Amino acid sequence: MTNQNAIDPKSTAVLIVDPQNDFLSEGGAVWDLVGGEVTRNKVVERLSRIKQAAKDAQIPVFYSPHYYTEGEYQSWKHLNVVEKVMFERKMFTTGTWGAEFHPELQPDENTIVLSPHKGLSNFATGDINAQLRQRDIKTLIIAGMAANLCVESHVRDAAEHAFDVITVKDAVAGPGEESTKAAQTNFEFIAEKNVTTDEIVEILQSNLIVQK
Amino acid sequence: MTNQNAIDPKSTAVLIVDPQNDFLSEGGAVWDLVGGEVTRNKVVERLSRIKQAAKDAQIPVFYSPHYYTEGEYQSWKHLNVVEKVMFERKMFTTGTWGAEFHPELQPDENTIVLSPHKGLSNFATGDINAQLRQRDIKTLIIAGMAANLCVESHVRDAAEHAFDVITVKDAVAGPGEESTKAAQTNFEFIAEKNVTTDEIVEILQSNLIVQK
Amino acid sequence: MTNQNAIDPKSTAVLIVDPQNDFLSEGGAVWDLVGGEVTRNKVVERLSRIKQAAKDAQIPVFYSPHYYTEGEYQSWKHLNVVEKVMFERKMFTTGTWGAEFHPELQPDENTIVLSPHKGLSNFATGDINAQLRQRDIKTLIIAGMAANLCVESHVRDAAEHAFDVITVKDAVAGPGEESTKAAQTNFEFIAEKNVTTDEIVEILQSNLIVQK
Amino acid sequence: MTNQNAIDPKSTAVLIVDPQNDFLSEGGAVWDLVGGEVTRNKVVERLSRIKQAAKDAQIPVFYSPHYYTEGEYQSWKHLNVVEKVMFERKMFTTGTWGAEFHPELQPDENTIVLSPHKGLSNFATGDINAQLRQRDIKTLIIAGMAANLCVESHVRDAAEHAFDVITVKDAVAGPGEESTKAAQTNFEFIAEKNVTTDEIVEILQSNLIVQK
Numbered sequence: 001m002t003n004q005n006a007i008d009p010k011s012t013a014v015l016i017v018d019p020q021n022d023f024l025s026e027g028g029a030v031w032d033l034v035g036g037e038v039t040r041n042k043v044v045e046r047l048s049r050i051k052q053a054a055k056d057a058q059i060p061v062f063y064s065p066h067y068y069t070e071g072e073y074q075s076w077k078h079l080n081v082v083e084k085v086m087f088e089r090k091m092f093t094t095g096t097w098g099a100e101f102h103p104e105l106q107p108d109e110n111t112i113v114l115s116p117h118k119g120l121s122n123f124a125t126g127d128i129n130a131q132l133r134q135r136d137i138k139t140l141i142i143a144g145m146a147a148n149l150c151v152e153s154h155v156r157d158a159a160e161h162a163f164d165v166i167t168v169k170d171a172v173a174g175p176g177e178e179s180t181k182a183a184q185t186n187f188e189f190i191a192e193k194n195v196t197t198d199e200i201v202e203i204l205q206s207n208l209i210v211q212k
Numbered sequence: 213m214t215n216q217n218a219i220d221p222k223s224t225a226v227l228i229v230d231p232q233n234d235f236l237s238e239g240g241a242v243w244d245l246v247g248g249e250v251t252r253n254k255v256v257e258r259l260s261r262i263k264q265a266a267k268d269a270q271i272p273v274f275y276s277p278h279y280y281t282e283g284e285y286q287s288w289k290h291l292n293v294v295e296k297v298m299f300e301r302k303m304f305t306t307g308t309w310g311a312e313f314h315p316e317l318q319p320d321e322n323t324i325v326l327s328p329h330k331g332l333s334n335f336a337t338g339d340i341n342a343q344l345r346q347r348d349i350k351t352l353i354i355a356g357m358a359a360n361l362c363v364e365s366h367v368r369d370a371a372e373h374a375f376d377v378i379t380v381k382d383a384v385a386g387p388g389e390e391s392t393k394a395a396q397t398n399f400e401f402i403a404e405k406n407v408t409t410d411e412i413v414e415i416l417q418s419n420l421i422v423q424k
Numbered sequence: 425m426t427n428q429n430a431i432d433p434k435s436t437a438v439l440i441v442d443p444q445n446d447f448l449s450e451g452g453a454v455w456d457l458v459g460g461e462v463t464r465n466k467v468v469e470r471l472s473r474i475k476q477a478a479k480d481a482q483i484p485v486f487y488s489p490h491y492y493t494e495g496e497y498q499s500w501k502h503l504n505v506v507e508k509v510m511f512e513r514k515m516f517t518t519g520t521w522g523a524e525f526h527p528e529l530q531p532d533e534n535t536i537v538l539s540p541h542k543g544l545s546n547f548a549t550g551d552i553n554a555q556l557r558q559r560d561i562k563t564l565i566i567a568g569m570a571a572n573l574c575v576e577s578h579v580r581d582a583a584e585h586a587f588d589v590i591t592v593k594d595a596v597a598g599p600g601e602e603s604t605k606a607a608q609t610n611f612e613f614i615a616e617k618n619v620t621t622d623e624i625v626e627i628l629q630s631n632l633i634v635q636k
Numbered sequence: 637m638t639n640q641n642a643i644d645p646k647s648t649a650v651l652i653v654d655p656q657n658d659f660l661s662e663g664g665a666v667w668d669l670v671g672g673e674v675t676r677n678k679v680v681e682r683l684s685r686i687k688q689a690a691k692d693a694q695i696p697v698f699y700s701p702h703y704y705t706e707g708e709y710q711s712w713k714h715l716n717v718v719e720k721v722m723f724e725r726k727m728f729t730t731g732t733w734g735a736e737f738h739p740e741l742q743p744d745e746n747t748i749v750l751s752p753h754k755g756l757s758n759f760a761t762g763d764i765n766a767q768l769r770q771r772d773i774k775t776l777i778i779a780g781m782a783a784n785l786c787v788e789s790h791v792r793d794a795a796e797h798a799f800d801v802i803t804v805k806d807a808v809a810g811p812g813e814e815s816t817k818a819a820q821t822n823f824e825f826i827a828e829k830n831v832t833t834d835e836i837v838e839i840l841q842s843n844l845i846v847q848k
Contacts, residue, residue: 071324076346078774078798082825112283115327118342120826124796127337130330133586134288138714148822153796156789160760162557162714179825182818186784189718189815190756290562290586294613332614336584345798350502360610365580372548372577374502374769391613394606398572401506401603402544495748500770536707539751542766551761554754558712 005193005203007166013137014054014061015128015158016047017144017151019105022091022098024145029091029098030175034146037173037180043145046171046197048104050143053204055110060135063107064128064144064154067094067116082149083119120150123157132163139164141200142191147172147183152190159190167191168200217405217415219378225349226266226273227340227370228259229356229363231317234303234310236357241303241310242387246358249385249392258383258409259355260316265416267322272347275319276340276356276366279306279328294361295331332362335369344375351376353412354403359384359395364402371402379403380412429617429627431590437561438478438485439552439582440471441568441575443529446515446522448569453515453522454599458570461597461604467569468528470595470621474567477628479534484559487531488552488568488578491518491540506573507543544574547581556587563588565624566615571596571607576614583614591615592624641829641839643802649773650690650697651764651794652683653780653787655741658727658734660781665727665734666811670782673809673816679781682807682833684740686779689840691746696771699743700764700780700790703730703752718785719755756786759793768799775800777836778827783808783819788826795826803827804836 022029024044031038038044054061073087086092092099107113115127122128132140140163144151151172158165167187174180187194195203234241236256243250250256266273285299298304304311319325327339334340344352352375356363363384370377379399386392399406407415446453448468455462462468478485497511510516516523531537539551546552556564564587568575575596582589591611598604611618619627658665660680667674674680690697709723722728728735743749751763758764768776776799780787787808794801803823810816823830831839 072343072346077348078346078800078828080795080801080826080828115338118339119796120792121796124793125339125342126327127330130337130584130586131284134284134290136289148818149825152822153792156756156792157760159716160554160755160757160789162554164714165716175825178821182784182821185814185818186788186822189785189811190716192714192716290588290616292583292589292614292616331584332580333584336581342796342798360606361613364610365584368544368577368580369548371504372543372545372766374766376502377504387613390609394572394609397602397606398576398610401573401599402504404502404504496767496770501772502770539762542763549763549766550751551754554761555708558708558714560713 007139007203007207009057009059009207011136012059012139012141013132014050014059014141015064015154016051016061016105017064017142017154018066018146019047019063019102019144020065020092020098021100021102024102029089030085033175034173037177041170041173041180043171043173044102044104046168047143049197049201050141050168050171051105053201055108057204057207059204061111062128062131063101063111063113064122064126065101065113065116066092066150067099068092068118069094120153121157122154123161129161139166141166141168143168143171145173146179147174148179149174152183152186155187156190165191166193166195166200168197169194171197219351219415219419221269221271221419223348224271224351224353225344226262226271226353227276227366228263228273228317229276229354229366230278230358231259231275231314231356232277232304232310233312233314236314241301242297245387246385249389253382253385253392255357255383255385256314256316258380261409261413262353262355262380262383263317265413267320269416269419271416273323274340274343275313275323275325276334276338277313277325277328278304278362279311280304280330281306332365333369334366335373341373351378353378353380355380355383357385358391359386360391361386364395364398367399368402377403378405378407378412380409381406382408431563431627431631433481433483433631435560436483436563436565437556438474438483438565439488439578440475440485441488441566441578442490442570443471443487443526443568444489444516444522445524445526448526453513454509457599458597461601465594465597465604467595467597468526470592471567472528473621473625474565474592474595475529477625479532481628481631483628485535486552486555487525487535487537488546488550489525489537489540490516490574491523492516492542493518544577545581546578547585553585563590565590565592567592567595569597570603571598572603573598576607576610579611580614589615590617590619590624592621593618595621643775643839643843645693645695645843647772648695648775648777649768650686650695650777651700651790652687652697652741653700653778653790654702654782655683655699655738655780656701656728656734657736657738660738665725666721669811670809673813677806677809677816679807679809680738680740682804683779685833685837686777686804686807687741689837691744693840693843695840697747698764698767699737699747699749700758700762701737701749701752702728702786703735704728704754705730756789757793758790759797765797775802777802777804779804779807781809782815783810784815784822785810788819788822791823792826801827802829802831802836804833805830807833
């Protein structure tokens with residue numbers, strides 16, 4: 001641990017993207033596509049560790065959830081490949097089990113649930129920029145699902161908005177190993193730092209000590 | 213009615229901003245500030261007429277609601293004057309009567325409720341752009357509350373996004389007559405057309421006939 | 425002068441909107457529409473004073489210019505009323521005298537010229553958000569042209585992005601007195617503070633002293 | 637060629653990202669990082685073919701250039717890894733040879749040069765959304781540099797804004813083979829179609845015939 005890794009808890013937040021059953025639980029809408037990588041990367045366990053370490057360090061955790069409605073399934077006309085898959089499978093339907101947060105990742109008093117996003121990023125279809133800037137957040141630690149889709153778009157948009165982005169490269173999973181790897185390759189360029197869960201938890205715990 | 217006023221129902225939508233009790237009902241959080249103008253402009257009655265005329269013309273009605281949470285009241289640090297008033301009065305608190313849609317403006321099968329917005333405009337903190345563009349909407353008829361605050365910001369952002377904007381100048385109300393007038397002055401510049409409720413209802417009914 | 429008015433020069437900037445000949449010089453494209461108000465409000469003189477006071481206080485001045493091209497005049501299809509006027513008059517044509525900065529408001533070593541904007545606001549069509557956030561700017565002092573059109577849209581968007589906005593109510597001018605007044609009415613709600621040129625210059629000078 | 641591949645020339649445009657010497661010419665600021673892939677993928681030749689085929693089909697070609705200034709090199713504080721590289725090497729400095737368009741990709745009467753972007757995407761820091769929507773463009777054919785950085789961010793943002801995106805997978809290049817591959821992996825998900833230069837040129841030529 002060097003000083004270079006120190007983060008300021010007053011201006012730092014964790015952002016967890018799409019921690020919902022359709023991605024993270026057996027039986028979820030795309031479990032057949034992402035389950036192997038979710039399991040291999042222990043995504044639920046690692047997100048839980050990050051969430052707890054942030055809470056201990058008094059750093060807020062923002063959730064960016066993903067919802068769709070029946071009306072959207074029927075009326076949206078400009079779908080890319082991943083949206084076609086989500087719409088065919090009625091993924092993230094508001095009010096269903098699949099759209100609920102994973103049981104081990106339930107929001108607590110340290111969690112702020114953002115307005116839901118559509119497409120790929122909450123910066124395009126939600127309230128994330130206002131929620132972060134209104135709280136003077138400048139550094140974002142980002143993890144979640146899916147690695148090369150919504151997580152990567154949140155990372156890119158956060159960088160465009162001049163946040164300092166720390167990606168957690170092993171607390172993500174894509175639809176297939178190649179997808180996870182594509183995200184990890186890109187994180188090396190578009191994040192300020194790209195670390196493991198062990199590394200970010202150590203940073204958060206060190207900061208906690210510094211803070212006291 | 214001239215051809216110049218014809219609108220294409222396939223690419224047109226109505227947008228009603230903040231049709232919630234805190235603005236439109238006696239006892240709402242800022243009724244003392246806006247009630248006089250709401251009453252004078254018969255906003256509830258006029259919004260109801262527009263909503264029905266749109267439904268008859270098979271034109272969708274989008275609602276852009278405004279919500280806040282206790283967490284936001286406590287943690288947001290960069291409030292302008294109008295946000296300070298809203299936060300002091302705990303306006304639009306999620307789950308309260310004040311945040312509910314006015315009883316005469318309940319959503320029906322022709323209503324699409326957007327993700328809620330914060331601040332002034334759904335384009336900044338919601339999903340409106342995606343919801344409209346995914347449905348090939350190009351023309352927006354805009355009315356609601358408050359005239360010179362959220363309505364006007366939706367109008368400006370819609371224009372920036374290259375939508376053709378028709379404002380309904382008498383189906384809005386601001387906090388005081390001067391505020392309503394400020395919005396009406398600005399609509400004359402930043403909308404493509406600025407019409408009365410009677411005029412837009414006539415256009416919608418004519419289009420209905422043309423369509424058949 | 426109270427402490428409440430103190431601003432932090434390290435996180436504050438001045439933003440001057442459209443300080444170009446077509447607005448501010450006799451013979452400009454819309455001088456017949458805005459010249460009376462520009463003269464009455466001494467806009468050039470007041471912008472010059474603010475620009476100098478900011479420089480003395482080591483606070484950067486951002487310019488948000490407005491340009492159009494012949495190609496845009498010919499191909500844009502969704503014009504609101506003010507754009508129709510600008511396009512008919514070929515206002516702000518890149519490379520013309522009308523698009524140049526007013527002679528008394530030439531950029532100097534303390535001026536940062538943003539990418540030009542179209543429509544109403546640099547937040548929609550330029551690089552302002554990145555330029556400000558990359559420099560840790562949190563407070564924006566805004567003035568320029570036209571009061572109720574581009575200035576007001578910059579003010580609204582800055583508020584949405586959680587900047588603290590100080591409007592300079594007498595260093596703006598609209599197309600006609602009613603337009604100037606509409607902007608001033610709205611500034612009272614959507615800015616954090618709404619001050620005169622004398623007041624902001626005094627604040628900037630006081631800060632200068634505090635800083636030393 | 638099936639009907640499924642038909643595109644409407646009236647609502648389609650080509651978007652070429654960063655076709656500048658610093659990326660595409662020997663001696664450019666990052667030629668040592670991208671030159672191998674640029675050469676292997678014949679990016680200049682393929683972009684030239686797409687540009688010509690679009691012109692023949694009367695489909696406009698938009699350029700999204702990337703510029704920085706000395707002031708930005710000195711004052712920006714929140715740089716990700718790729719920005720650090722660009723800033724150290726003073727890539728894309730306005731007014732230098734490196735920032736100029738490649739000699740074989742000079743704009744012509746069918747080219748529309750967008751306001752420059754910073755960071756990764758013109759949707760965040762430029763005027764692309766207004767320029768496209770004002771012309772009723774709905775389908776975007778995207779290629780250019782660098783594959784997994786600015787091209788991919790333009791692709792993602794175009795999808796968020798509900799454009800139909802066609803990526804040209806072999807008319808891009810990243811910093812290293814793994815980067816090019818990461819982009820190609822992601823295009824398969826976030827574009828509506830992902831085609832080769834040969835395929836898009838054939839589509840454009842077929843459309844030309846249909847149009848006559």
